[in-house]
Amino acid sequence: MVTIAIIGRPNVGKSTLFNRLVGKKLALVDDRPGVTRDRRVGEASLLDLEFEIVDTAGLEEAVDDTLEGRMRAQTERAIDMADLSLFMVDAKSGITPQDQAFGELLRKRGRPVLLVANKSEAKGSDSGFYDSYSLGLGEPVPISAEHGEGMGDLRDAIVGALGEAAFEEEPEAEDEADTALVSIAETDIEFDDDEPIEAYDATKPMRIAIVGRPNAGKSTMINRFLGEDRLLTGPEAGITRDSISVEWEWRGRRVKMFDTAGMRRRAKVQEKLEKLSVADALRAIRFAEVVVVVFDATIPFERQDLSIADLIMREGRAPVIAFNKWDLVEDRQAVLADLREKTERLLPQARGIQAVTVSGETGEGLDRLMQAIMATHETWNKRVSTAKLNKWLERVVAHHPPPAVAGRRVNIKYITQVKSRPPTFMISTTRPEALGTSYTRYLVNGLRETFGLAGVPIRLGLRKPDNPFAGRAKKYT
Incomplete structure (x- = not known):
């Protein structure tokens, strides 16, 4: 597929x-500059x-070891990997020295570039539009982009730059990623020991989200999984803003992993941009x-860590805890016992x-994770036959019957599993x-x-x- x-x-x-x-509104949009930091696909x-x-x-023009410099390096990597780059300028505010500098950078890289003058519907944008010719x-x-004007001209320009042949469809195998969800349906109750239970399919693609407090090392850990600096990292807290998805394979299984913004306590989230980031997470x-859930092993079990774990359980997702920064822990045996307790x-x-x-820094324990x-x-997808469930129910009710309420017994008739993901009975x-x-x-x-x-x-x-006699009129003789 063509990448732009x-x-x-x-x-x-x-x-x-x-x-x-x-x-879709996937990328965060705000009036302030510099909202986007990572590459989003x-x-x-x-x-x-x-x-x-x-x-x-x-x-932005910045030194390489600064946050802005690392952001620029990510953008340059995207330029090199893309089949075509849309170099966007603001026709309303006109061409700036920064535009001139990056236009020169693009010419030197020798990659296909298409110049796009955004905000051309604004009053007084004509001068900025004609100035953009000076970029060469x-x-x-x-x-x-906001009102959707000029999309037909953009389509023609993209085809003119890459050719019609680049967009010809190739036959692909059916993707089963979207069929992985199990629908919630009424289940017929059959007390049969031979009830077929579908085996767990360890080849289906899987979606994983990495969440946690700011600066817990989520992006660093994902980069280590991928074996490349795909996500922006650094000592600054709160670098990640958008939820960025990356795809890779682990032992032949396709995995889609989401890096998310750090989630602070609600009382501390005041800015609109951070609220958008948390909503995206x-x-x-x-x-x-x-x-x-990524915990910082040096300061684990903060109140927010527990809130995030509880949220995941309430949402019905399958949770796993990663105690990150284990390379910074000295007395590992004592700390490990404390973490378990x-x-x-x-x-x-x-x-x-x-x-x-x-x-995430050294890669230790990632295979175990x-x-x-x-x-x-696999546990989250597990199904249990109705026969096994009801044999179990007989034993537990006989061992500990439900308490009588107002002198009346509570009669439990049967149990069945209506769905998995999560197991629901x-x-x-x-x-x-x-x-x-x-x-x-x-x-x-x-x-x-x-x-x-x-x-x-x-x-x-x-x-x-259901009462089969409900709604019937009484007959008197």
Whole structure:
């Protein structure tokens, strides 16, 4: 597939054009310059063209070892990898010395470039549009990314630069990534020991989100997984703003991993931009299957760490804990024992959760982390036959019957699993409202221990069986 990168100085409308081409508000947009920092990739369509689009950080003149310098290096890497770069300028404010400098940089790199004059609908933009000819990058394409004007001219210019042949479709194998979700459906109840249970498919693509507090080392860890500096990193807290997805393979299995912005406590989040970043991270959690919570091993179990883990369980995602920066820990045995004790005590709702010590800086423990992710994903997809569930239910109810309420027994009839991802069970009982929270917790813990559902959220619903005589009028003789 053709890859096109959008480049330019800060605040010329690159992310706005990116969102328009992908048809979603994926990239964060704000009036202040420098919002985008990492490369974000999306599947774009422009009239009849289908291609991959890359949003990049604003080009700035800065020293290499500064944050702005590292952002520029990421953009330059995107230019080298793309088939075509859309060099965007602001026709409203005109051509700046910064535009001139980066136009010279693009000419020297010798990569295909298309000049795009954004905000051309604004009053007084004509002078800026004609000034852009001075960049020496050919005829500019006037557009308005915000209002969608000039998209037809942009399509023709892209085809003129790359040729029609570049966009001819190639036959592809059907992608099963979108069929991985299991639908919630009514399940017929069959107490049959031979009930077919679909085996776990270890070849299907998997979606993983990496979340945690700011500066916990999330981006560094993902870069180590990929074996390249794909994501912007540094000592500064809060570098990542957008949720960036990267694709790779682990032992032959396709993995889509999402890097997210650091999530601080809600009371400390005041700026609009940070609110947008956190909202983007929450969307990544809901889209993912497995969510890795990155704890800083030197200061673990902060209040926000526990809040994030609890959020993941409530969303029904499969959680895994990564204690990062393990290379900075000195007395490892004592710290490890302390981490185990606190994990069990502070996260009772995720009993048996997989927790792995890693170092994103050195790569230590990353293979063990992926094994933990795969094991948790398999547990999250687990199904149990109705026959086994009801044999189990008979034993646990006989051992500990539900308490009588107002002198009346609560009769539990049967249990069945209605879905997986996460494992969800339904119990039929004569009085759902009388089955207390403590007894429900007893049943959930029993399911977790008996059927190997450690570390994943379990949902247990209660319903009253239908009365076949309901609604019939009484007959008197």
